[in-house]
Amino acid sequence: MRELAVIGQLGLSEIAISRGGRRLFGGVSLTLQAGEACALTGPNGVGKTSLLRAVAGLVALEAGEIGFGGTDPAQARAEGLHFQGYQDGLKPARTAREELAFWSRWSGADAAWAQAAAETLALEPLLDLEIRRLSAGQRRRLALARLLAAPRPLWVLDEPLSPLDAAWRARFGEIMRRHLDGGGLILAAVHDPLPVASRTLELAS
Amino acid sequence: MLHREATEGAFGRRGPPLSRLSALVARETALAWGRGGGPLVSVGFYAGVATLMPLAIGPEAQRLAAVAAGVAWVALALASLLSLDRLFERDYEDGALDLLALSPVPLELTCAAKCLGQWLAAGAPLALAAPVAALALGARVELAPLIFACALAGGLAFAFVGGIGAALSLGARRGGLLTAVIVLPLFVPPVIFGGGALDALAAGLPWRAGFALLGAYAAAAVALGPLAMAAACRNALS
Numbered sequence: 001m002r003e004l005a006v007i008g009q010l011g012l013s014e015i016a017i018s019r020g021g022r023r024l025f026g027g028v029s030l031t032l033q034a035g036e037a038c039a040l041t042g043p044n045g046v047g048k049t050s051l052l053r054a055v056a057g058l059v060a061l062e063a064g065e066i067g068f069g070g071t072d073p074a075q076a077r078a079e080g081l082h083f084q085g086y087q088d089g090l091k092p093a094r095t096a097r098e099e100l101a102f103w104s105r106w107s108g109a110d111a112a113w114a115q116a117a118a119e120t121l122a123l124e125p126l127l128d129l130e131i132r133r134l135s136a137g138q139r140r141r142l143a144l145a146r147l148l149a150a151p152r153p154l155w156v157l158d159e160p161l162s163p164l165d166a167a168w169r170a171r172f173g174e175i176m177r178r179h180l181d182g183g184g185l186i187l188a189a190v191h192d193p194l195p196v197a198s199r200t201l202e203l204a205s
Numbered sequence: 206m207l208h209r210e211a212t213e214g215a216f217g218r219r220g221p222p223l224s225r226l227s228a229l230v231a232r233e234t235a236l237a238w239g240r241g242g243g244p245l246v247s248v249g250f251y252a253g254v255a256t257l258m259p260l261a262i263g264p265e266a267q268r269l270a271a272v273a274a275g276v277a278w279v280a281l282a283l284a285s286l287l288s289l290d291r292l293f294e295r296d297y298e299d300g301a302l303d304l305l306a307l308s309p310v311p312l313e314l315t316c317a318a319k320c321l322g323q324w325l326a327a328g329a330p331l332a333l334a335a336p337v338a339a340l341a342l343g344a345r346v347e348l349a350p351l352i353f354a355c356a357l358a359g360g361l362a363f364a365f366v367g368g369i370g371a372a373l374s375l376g377a378r379r380g381g382l383l384t385a386v387i388v389l390p391l392f393v394p395p396v397i398f399g400g401g402a403l404d405a406l407a408a409g410l411p412w413r414a415g416f417a418l419l420g421a422y423a424a425a426a427v428a429l430g431p432l433a434m435a436a437a438c439r440n441a442l443s
Contacts, residue, residue: 053303056303056307057307058307058443060443077307078307078308078309079309081307083304085300085303087299088299088300089296089299089300089301089304090299091295091301094235094236098232098235101228102229102231103304105224105225105228106229106304106308107308108309
């Protein structure tokens with residue numbers, strides 16, 4: 001058994017990203033300690049999603065470096081990071097139960113933890129429905145259940161709250177606060193303020 | 206109940222990689238089973254092609270019997286193209302491929318599991334249909350086991366080679382057409398090897414060489430295909 005993927009710090013130093021030959025931004029730096037959240041803001045198209053994908057290792061940097069507090073970046077990304085894109089990655093023809101079971105197992109959680117996550121997010125009445133019958137907010141809750149089922153320190157979230165209603169935004173704020181209290185880190189692209197105390201990184205082109 | 210990890214600090218829990226892979230194969234098989242109508246459409250298309258042949262070639266039993274095994278074999282290659290185009294495309298479009306790539310499981314193994322699911326859900330039903338179609342066209346009964354074996358091994362090659370085409374055409378407009386154009390030339394060797402083996406058996410000649418080459422091609426596709434697929438997927442995601 002290898003050592004657990006611990007991420008005590010997320011450090012972006014002077015990073016720059018280009019997409020399709022066009023430079024989105026450059027010289028962006030950020031240091032996020034365990035227990036801290038950062039809201040990533042900026043106008044549409046400025047590169048918030050690209051920055052998040054770069055942190056997850058899906059997009060290459062043009063310049064700069066991303067560090068995970070001394071943990072090997074490949075291991076940190078594979079085992080210490082939860083990525084939630086603006087899409088949920090759920091298949092319309094499958095049931096919520098099948099999708100929750102698969103993504104929990106894929107993230108390394110066992111059935112009991114998936115069950116607990118479903119209870120926390122009040123998903124139980126929905127589990128036997130096909131994904132196509134769920135609303136956008138319900139799908140997002142199902143996708144976020146993965147984050148609770150398989151605990152990982154760093155959450156990289158792209159507009160996590162946008163499809164959620166006011167009550168669920170507040171409850172997910174509570175979930176985020178607990179994650180931070182347990183030594184987690186959150187980097188989230190948002191247009192509205194995060195429902196937890198957070199720093200702000202504003203991107204400008 | 207809420208957030209045990211917050212109190213226990215149990216970050217980084219993980220299941221064994223095999224559990225993830227078996228979950229993935231089960232998911233892929235289920236998805237392939239439902240993709241584009243699933244195996245029924247592939248088998249139906251296959252039966253359709255096999256039925257068209259006598260109409261085009263003519264109904265003389267002798268002439269049909271001579272080409273039956275070959276026709277069954279070529280129709281199989283075409284039918285296995287049908288459900289390929291959505292193999293990676295759907296996961297790419299809905300963001301699931303991001304999550305599949307972000308895992309301790311190497312992306313190469315993930316791609317291999319996807320192709321294995323494709324083979325189980327689409328290739329295996331076609332392999333069952335192949336001897337039936339050949340017999341209906343008038344092939345001799347003793348050819349049936351070899352047709353089945355060729356269809357199984359060939360289906361494996363078609364799934365893994367087809368996966369390369371499906372991954373390469375990610376993000377392209379009309380990706381399905383592009384997949385077919387990329388993949389069809391790569392289908393040539395297994396079609397030749399399998400067809401050669403069937404011809405040889407029908408003529409009472411040694412057939413093992415052709416079948417061994419088909420098996421070798423399938424093995425190479427299984428071994429090397431995932432490397433190409435993973436590289437193509439990383440490129441599409443970045």
